[in-house]
Amino acid sequence: MSGISGVVEKMREGLRGALADALAAAVEAGQLPPVDMPDFVVEVPREREHGDFAANLAMLLPKQARMAPRKIAETLLENLPRGLRWLERVEVAGPGFINFHLDPRWVLEAVPLAVRQQADYGRVRLVDGKRVQVEFVSANPTGLLHMGNARGAALGDSIAAILDFAGWQVSREYYINDAGNQIKNFGLSLEARYFQLLGREGEVPEGGYHGQDIVDTVRHYIEQHGDKLLDADRRARLDTLVQYALAEKIGGIKKALAEFGVQYDVWFSEQSLHDTGKVDETLQQLRERGRLYERDGALWFKASDFGVEKDEVVVRKNGIPTYFAADIAYHRDKFERGFDRVINIWGADHHGHVPRMKGAMAALGYDSDALDVVIMQLVRLFRGGEIVRMSKRTGQFVTLEELMEEVGRDAARYFFVMRSADSHLDFDLDLARTQSNDNPVYYVQYAHARICSIFRQLAEQGRQMPDPAGVNLELLREEAELALARHLADFPEEVALAARQLAPHRIARYVHEVAGLLHSFYNVHRVITEDVELSNARLLLMEATRVVLRNALGLLGVSAPDKM
Template sequence: MYIREKITKQIKTIIGDALNQTVESGALTIETMPDLFLEIPREKEHGEYSTNIAMQLPKQTKKAPRFIAETLVANMQIADSYIESIEIAGPGFINFKLKPYWQYAVLAEVADLKADYGRSQKNAGKKFNLEFISANPTGPMHMGNARGGAIGDILAAVADWTGYAVTREFYINDAGNQIVKFGDSLDARYRQLMGEDIPFPEDGYQGEDITDHMKAFIAANGDVHRLLTPEERKPILIDYALNKNLSQMRSDLEAYGIRYDVWFSEQSLYDSGAIEKTIELLGKGGFTYEQEGALWFKATEFGSDKDDVLIRANGLPTYFMADIAYHMDKFINRGFDRCINVWGADHHGHVARLKGALTAVGIDASNFEVVIMQLVRLLRNGEVARMSKRQGKAIALTDLIDEVGVDATRFFFNLRSPDSHFDFDLDLAIEQSNDNPVFYVQYAHARICSIIRQMTEELDQTIPLDYSRLVEKEELNLMEILANFPDEILTAEDKLDPSRITRYAIDLAAAFHSFYNACHVRVDDKALMKARVALIEATKQVIQNALGILGVSAPERM
């Protein structure tokens, strides 16, 4: 148990005991104990922890919050605890000030756990599925997929650090209307390259990759497919190009630091009979009906404003139908305890109806969550780079990585919470200055490595390590931020916001730079020097751990 967790648990016990004491004594009448929350105040003068428990009880107790707070504090026993004093602020906030130098414990924790500092077993024994990107395999990976990749991969890492058994999954959209268009586009390019004067489909995929695929196909196979009908030829062309695209996707994503455990084919849902089984299950539950030749799902029974089509009048399943079968496979066939999807903002309306469908087939929909990701504007020289995948003008993921590097790409795409719009400044991403946040964090790590290399031989190993020599405010602040790391991971997982880890890394780097500017590490006092080296070694380790979660390197020299 980490120091923050120990302190939090202790304070909650003290508050809980005080609540019980006031009820037993008759000082307060409380029939239902409220949930107890602690927060860390932004202002240091308000102490290290605060609770609003008194503001949750006026309705039950028929007392003012301030009176409730005073009554509770009078019944709090803090002897032999981490608490030095308790104060009441404002209308009834209860603030806890800790005894000096509680922060020392974190240095021993980091020294003991090293690369595992921050890990927990909160979700041990649970299976976690994270499905992200899942771009149509009809063209190359592009910049629009990059943010989802960073968010999803880091969320998966965060879940792993909280104890989940994590599966990273890519859902291959290799069925449906986009594949029909893909086949039409390939066949048109094939016929044009064979000398036929035919128009290209207006809604076809016009990227150069379509032409390149067909040139390579012809080079490998000659004209043996020319005499086939388009209906005979298209499946062959689709199979050829899809395999090429998927192979390139895997390669591009691995270059981006993402390796999937499962590549799940949408087509497999049709081949395995999963679609039919799902229809049958929904029908047995009375959740479907036929109208105008189509099969509908009674989505309005689950809070939706309209019902949804499952099978079109032409007999083809909708994307929604496949999505229900796919998530049933996750929960029922593969036994995941929690499933998270990272989707674009245009899918927002799809969340509620899918949750309703999962409820209809007997799945606890609270275990299914969607992280909605907003768009990012890519800026170069202060101007927006326009993109259009269908017109073949998309900025490829590999081009972005080549320009700014994997580290900056992943870091920048995770600077804001997934639901925030933001601008990706290409010029800043490659700038080697403290204005560049990824450089700022990496430079802190490299600077520590440099200090340690220079000072290792100067340390007197006969002098015992004494953390109590660390009393400067910059030292204490740095240790306090180190102590926050395990909680930041748990909060990032709970709120599905991996940008908390990015912001934490920046805050930790800032605390180190402040310490370095205020406190010399090489000093005549050998005991103090040894304690400060221990402090920066702990900082170096935690920066490594945070950057590791982000999939960003921690260079030792810059």
């Protein structure tokens, strides 16, 4: 993996170089015919008995070398450079894999690296100077944020943080759906509540918004402005109520997300696309490219040209553009702003929208592969073993604010990202509140707090953290020590994989494993002992572990407390 700075990648590259040298030496000695170097891999095997690293070079050469892969592998072994650091033995396995077994202490090089780099340890550079936009949540500003929005917020913000840590220039964006039919129904719902609260007859329309929060918003308006809209022009009344309510709702959404640890770089208005003519411009471009046609009085996009089953209406019979038309214009605007990559976090109900949007981007001449959509599945809340029912339309749902009040921000954010986005998530409210090892976020945070307690003990003894340069890490020979160091060495590669796969759950799983190894070590071995040299080596291992726990939790938007 290019751009990954860490001891695992350093060892991988060292072994790649050694194999390349062995191939060149074998060719020069006439043991193998001249061959072109294939694009081979040196990877960490799934099974530990297969060594620390395995290479497939010999498996890719039989056609060129006119020789069995196992014989090629044996020839490469004969020509490997001598004196490779940390190499204990190398063997040919199966049909021709080359397995490298290293001295277990090779991973200890990660310890001083983590201590020196601190907040930058694990940072990788998968790209140089490339810009990515991550758009997430983008809930209709007609109500409060619910569990689906909350999961999208945790996923999107963590993906953005991981991409930033992997070398991307990241912009977080919220798309405000402040145009279209839902805003019309929003206005009618507000008007009905306005009339009702002032003693007149009013009825919320079918498809309107019935939540108590709508009533509260209208009451706030009346408290500030009274009944002056009762006899106003209806258009003016609707516009005034909508603008007031949108400002309040968006303000509430911003406040809730900020308390959830999410800060956006851009809040983008859908209405602005209509006001600036960008929707019309986009439709004109599609028309000029031959991607639109008229049928039954409506204007259609030829989605079927891009492998989609059905074409899609972009302008209705009444001449009003559809939501899809505005969405195409919005995505065109994203690429026009110079983003190299665009990532959306969408709910499962938008699954069918993905190929249509990719097709629309291709129709406009953009690379459809530069648009990534992460589809997240539904969240079910449980309390006392029973499902907590949710219904946004009637207002009977648990809001993001209520969730944070009940379980706290850290537990909420960790629980939302600890499963793959494409997995249904059962959120156990009781477990999230529990201060026990059964609660995964408590388990991880407690590992960090335990390490901090060790350093408080050190300070109480009038001692300081040792200088890494003077510490003999080869004193760390216990299996628990080496297993922990190995996981610390893996952190940069875990970041790279999470960034490539847009998978924060990898980091959640990884940091939980690190915490487990720390607890296993702590329960058996003392850090501060009468053996000063061993204590210093273990103190350095603890500091490196603290760095990794803090950095990994930070990518998930979860705090790393000093005390618990």
